[in-house]
Amino acid sequence: xxxxxxxxxxxxxxxxxxxxxxxxxxxxxxxxxxxxxxxxxxxxxxxxxxxxxxxxxxxxxxxxxxxxxxxxxxxxxxxxxxxxxxxxxxxxxxxxxxxxxxxxxxxxxxxxxxxxxxxxxxxxxxxxxxxxxxxxxxxxxxxxxxxxxxxxxxxxxxxxxxxxxxxxxxxxxxxxxxxxxxxxxxxxxxxxxxxxxxxxxxxxxxxxxxxxxxxxxxxxxxxxxxxxxxxxxxxxxxxxxxxxxxxxxxxxxxxxxxxxxxxxxxxxxxxxxxxxxxxxxxxxxxxxxxxxxxxxxxxxxxxx
Amino acid sequence: xxxxxxxxxxxxxxxxxxxxxxxxxxxxxxxxxxxxxxxxxxxxxxxxxxxxxxxxxxxxxxxxxxxxxxxxxxxxxxxxxxxxxxxxxxxxxxxxxxxxxxxxxxxxxxxxxxxxxxxxxxxxxxxxxxxxxxxxxxxxxxxxxxxxxxxxxxxxxxxxxxxxxxxxxxxxxxxxxxxxxxxxxxxxxxxxxxxxxxxxxxxxxxxxxxxxxxxxxxxxxxxxxxxxxxxxxxxxxxxxxxxxxxxxxxxxxxxxxxxxx
Ligand SMILES: [Fe+2]
Numbered sequence: 069x070x071x072x073x074x075x076x077x078x079x080x081x082x083x084x085x086x087x088x089x090x091x092x093x094x095x096x097x098x099x100x101x102x103x104x105x106x107x108x109x110x111x112x113x114x115x116x117x118x119x120x121x122x123x124x125x126x127x128x129x130x131x132x133x134x135x136x137x138x139x140x141x142x143x144x145x146x147x148x149x150x151x152x153x154x155x156x157x158x159x160x161x162x163x164x165x166x167x168x169x170x171x172x173x174x175x176x177x178x179x180x181x182x183x184x185x186x187x188x189x190x191x192x193x194x195x196x197x198x199x200x201x202x203x204x205x206x207x208x209x210x211x212x213x214x215x216x217x218x219x220x221x222x223x224x225x226x227x228x229x230x231x232x233x234x235x236x237x238x239x240x241x242x243x244x245x246x247x248x249x250x251x252x253x254x255x256x257x258x259x260x261x262x263x264x265x266x267x268x269x270x271x272x273x274x275x276x277x278x279x280x281x282x283x284x285x286x287x288x289x290x291x292x293x294x295x296x297x298x299x300x301x302x303x304x305x306x307x308x309x310x311x312x313x314x315x316x317x318x319x320x321x322x323x324x325x326x327x328x329x330x331x332x333x334x335x336x337x338x339x340x341x342x343x344x345x346x347x348x349x350x351x352x353x354x355x356x357x358x359x360x361x362x363x364x365x366x367x368x369x370x371x372x
Numbered sequence: 373x374x375x376x377x378x379x380x381x382x383x384x385x386x387x388x389x390x391x392x393x394x395x396x397x398x399x400x401x402x403x404x405x406x407x408x409x410x411x412x413x414x415x416x417x418x419x420x421x422x423x424x425x426x427x428x429x430x431x432x433x434x435x436x437x438x439x440x441x442x443x444x445x446x447x448x449x450x451x452x453x454x455x456x457x458x459x460x461x462x463x464x465x466x467x468x469x470x471x472x473x474x475x476x477x478x479x480x481x482x483x484x485x486x487x488x489x490x491x492x493x494x495x496x497x498x499x500x501x502x503x504x505x506x507x508x509x510x511x512x513x514x515x516x517x518x519x520x521x522x523x524x525x526x527x528x529x530x531x532x533x534x535x536x537x538x539x540x541x542x543x544x545x546x547x548x549x550x551x552x553x554x555x556x557x558x559x560x561x562x563x564x565x566x567x568x569x570x571x572x573x574x575x576x577x578x579x580x581x582x583x584x585x586x587x588x589x590x591x592x593x594x595x596x597x598x599x600x601x602x603x604x605x606x607x608x609x610x611x612x613x614x615x616x617x618x619x620x621x622x623x624x625x626x627x628x629x630x631x632x633x
Contacts, residue, residue: 119459124527125501127570147458153378160458185381189455190388191421191463192414194381201377229413231400234374267410269403297404300413 087285090140090174091360092348093328099335101131108138109342112360113174115328118145121171122163132171140174142286142326143167144255148178148213150223151196151206153185161216168217175285177222177255180206180243197232198242203249210250222285223247224255227263227292227301239264240278247283254279256325257288258314259301266299272314276321287327289315289348304333306344312351319355327352387411388418389454422450422463429464429494432545433486445471461498467491478535482554485538492530492565496572499528502629504568509631510623517633519595523588523619524630528567531577531585535560539576568626580604584618594619 091112096104098120103109114135121132135141147160168176181193196202214220225243247254256279265272289312291305307329319325329344352359375383375398386392388411399407423446427434434442449470455463468491473484504526513521537555544551562582565574577585580601587600594615602611622628 119461122459123461123498126498126528126567128498129501130570151377153381157458163458182381184455185378185385187456188385188389189457190385190418191425191455191460192388192417194384194414197377197380205377230407230410232380233398233400234380235400267405298409298413 087282088174088326089324089358089361090142090326092345092352093142093326094341094345095144095328095330095332096132096135096141097331097335098128098131100338100341101127101135103338105131105134109338111139111342111345113140113142113326113328115142115144115330116171118143118164118167118176119147121167129170136171141171143171143173143176144224145176145178146191146193147183147189149181149183150178150209150213151180151194151202152182153205154187156209156212161213165217168219175222175253176217176219177224177286179226180223180246181226193226195226195228195230195232196242197234198239199232199234199236203242203245206246207250210246210252214250214252220251220253222253222255224257224288225260225264226257227260227267229267229298229300231268238270238274238278240275244279244283247280252283253285254283255286255288256284256318256322257290258318259288259290259292259307259311259330262308262311262314263292263299263301273317276314276318279322281322284322284325287315287318287325288330289327290330290332302333303330306336306340307347312347315348316351316355319352324352324356324358384414388414390451391415419447419450421460422446422455425460425463426467430467430487430490432542433483433490435545436486436541436551437483464494465491475533478533478560480535482536482538482541485534485536486542488532489534489538489542489563489565492532493572493574496528496530496565496567499526499567502526504626505623505628505631507620507623510619513631513633519593520633521594522591522632523594523622523628524632525589525622526566526627526629528565528572529589529627530565531582531589532563532565533560534563534576539563539574566625566627573625580614581618581621584615585622 093113093115094111096114096116116132121128123129145164179193181195183192183194184190210221225239243254261272261275265275289307290303291307293300293302293305315327327348329341329348331341349359380398383395383398387395396407396411399410401407423443426446426449449467452470453466457463468484468488471484471487472480473488474480535556537552537557541551541554562577562579563574564577564585565572567573583604584597584601587597592600598611598615601615602608605611605614
């Protein structure tokens, strides 16, 4: 019998010891399904929104399978509600695990947030107070989730517009303590740090320096809407210059990290996203001399 | 005493959903932007996201009702049916009932029927995948096995009765043609929806086909299907031929997953 070992297999085993570097990726969105499957663009990897594939069949799963045949895929969820005070949704976790079995992703992520209360889902990434009670609460739930899924999870810093009077520490101290105690990892969203820094008046460099490098496995970059006094994380514009600069800073601090661009609205022609991806590569090459995994399939396609 | 995490989340939720002001006192007010403005970002985003989900499910209904009316209905629906699902995929499922759809009596106005039609499209779009049987499968069935033959349909197959000219209006709106005024039909009609090769399909059915299909969907075997059809048809000798014709049509359309002989 031929045993097919796919790179996704290590999710089940030694995830922590060796930070993988996937190179430069994009979020997979239905608007680009056909283009991606037909033209096989030189993208190193794709990220999917897990919930969009928690359906029984049809187009979404069809295209997911086609993309997975040719690219590494990571799974990114929005409904785990790791900071929520309702019990963890077992039906959701079960569906998530089924999708993990189908996709064999490089890793699985969600957000440091809560999404609903009392059975009422707000479908938003609601901020947590940065205090000891919330840390204890989240740590216990991360452990439950990791035990159930059999792998470490990445938690992303969400953008926020309010801060609580109950907070006792900085956001980066909060994340760090949770990651260390729960032994989980971080999806470091550079745009969200820019957005929250503007909204709350902290220095984004303090955030970058406050996070232990070995925990950061993935970057998000995206555009936002700037209202002057405050900034909203809308993912409907190209990445702005200050966010590119923060990305370079983050690479200097963390070393090579798998990075990707999120676009969720005002979808441009695919070539425009590819041009942004080039920018992502250029900066990675300039700063860390490394913009993609060696001997990568995407590279080979590019060369041929 | 300081509220705990659960109380904070409950107060925040009430602020987002209905503007309850209690949570305001737990928000830092330092900086140029007031806590009201900051909280409004969450409140606005909440409704906008839910409306967007309804819009994508009920695209034609929105087009026919107009932005303002649709927006008002969404607001009312969102208050009455808060989301209990982990995915927005299911948020709109009570919309036809909310608009008063009456599947049995047909005593509803056209928007309810349009909503039900569009919800069926949503269901057919991502229903489970399955194999598709062909005419060759039918040809392989032994003549003596036909009476007991059962049909397993593709999971995407759906039917609905329509009392209004909803199908015509849906199609003309979709094709950006002139949409006729809504009128009630003289007789209720039957509509069929399914998915074939990733594309959702729809068409209307004559009464006899609808009777045969509904019997088969309910688990009738081929002779029971013929029995149901016989009650509808004048010429009894034509019944088996007619039933075989429907079967052939359904096979060609990719509606059947398996013939269980
Ligand atoms: Fe993000």
